[in-house]
Amino acid sequence: MGGVADSLDLFLGLEAAADTCDLDLLLQSWDQELLQEGLLKLDAHQHSKSSSSSAGSTTSSSTSNTGAASFAALLLPQRGELQSLLDQLAQQQELKADGNKQMGAKQYEAAIEAYGKALALQPSAGFAAVLHSNRAAAYQSLGRFAEALADCGRSAALDASYGKAYTR
Numbered sequence: 001m002g003g004v005a006d007s008l009d010l011f012l013g014l015e016a017a018a019d020t021c022d023l024d025l026l027l028q029s030w031d032q033e034l035l036q037e038g039l040l041k042l043d044a045h046q047h048s049k050s051s052s053s054s055a056g057s058t059t060s061s062s063t064s065n066t067g068a069a070s071f072a073a074l075l076l077p078q079r080g081e082l083q084s085l086l087d088q089l090a091q092q093q094e095l096k097a098d099g100n101k102q103m104g105a106k107q108y109e110a111a112i113e114a115y116g117k118a119l120a121l122q123p124s125a126g127f128a129a130v131l132h133s134n135r136a137a138a139y140q141s142l143g144r145f146a147e148a149l150a151d152c153g154r155s156a157a158l159d160a161s162y163g164k165a166y167t168r
Contacts, residue, residue, distance in 0.1 A: 092118045092127065099134055103141075111138040129159035136165075 099114035115135035119128060136151035155165035 088121055089123075092121050092123050095121075096127075096131060096134070099131075099138070103134070103138060106141070108138040108141045111135070112142075125158045126162075129155045129162045129165060132158065133162065133164045 095114050095118035099111045099118070102108070102111035102114060112135055115131045115138065119131050119135075122128075123131065132151040132155035136148040136155065139145070139148035139151060152165050155162060159165070
């Protein structure tokens with residue numbers, strides 16, 4: 001194997017995700033640099049594929065690459081969908097960073113709002129657990145203990161291994 005298959009392995013980040021086609025698992029395992037690298041490799045492959053097609057070359061190597069590309073097309077969202085996911089992940093990260101900044105400035109209501117906006121973007125379960133835990137800390141700082149406890153419960157339910165869900 002090589003070429004597209006290697007790019008696909010790199011792009012996915014883990015073989016188990018390819019077997020399960022679990023988008024939430026994929027999103028948890030991908031990071032932005034890996035996604036960008038994967039998009040560039042897919043673009044390069046598409047360019048080389050169209051160049052070799054227009055030149056009329058058909059070799060067994062390009063046939064196996066075409067098969068791998070077809071397999072990748074079944075597993076992977078389209079480029080536009082990936083860019084949308086990247087944008088959404090970036091927005092979630094920005095809102096979390098804003099919430100953290102507001103916490104540092106003791107602007108707890110603003111932090112609650114930022115974490116809530118990030119949660120409204122439907123992040124992965126692991127990231128949502130962190131956001132709920134952070135928002136719980138903001139609620140706790142305001143003395144709103146029932147809301148803090150509710151967010152800690154949500155955090156623990158989303159990721160039972162996330163320790164801060166139990167300590168806030």
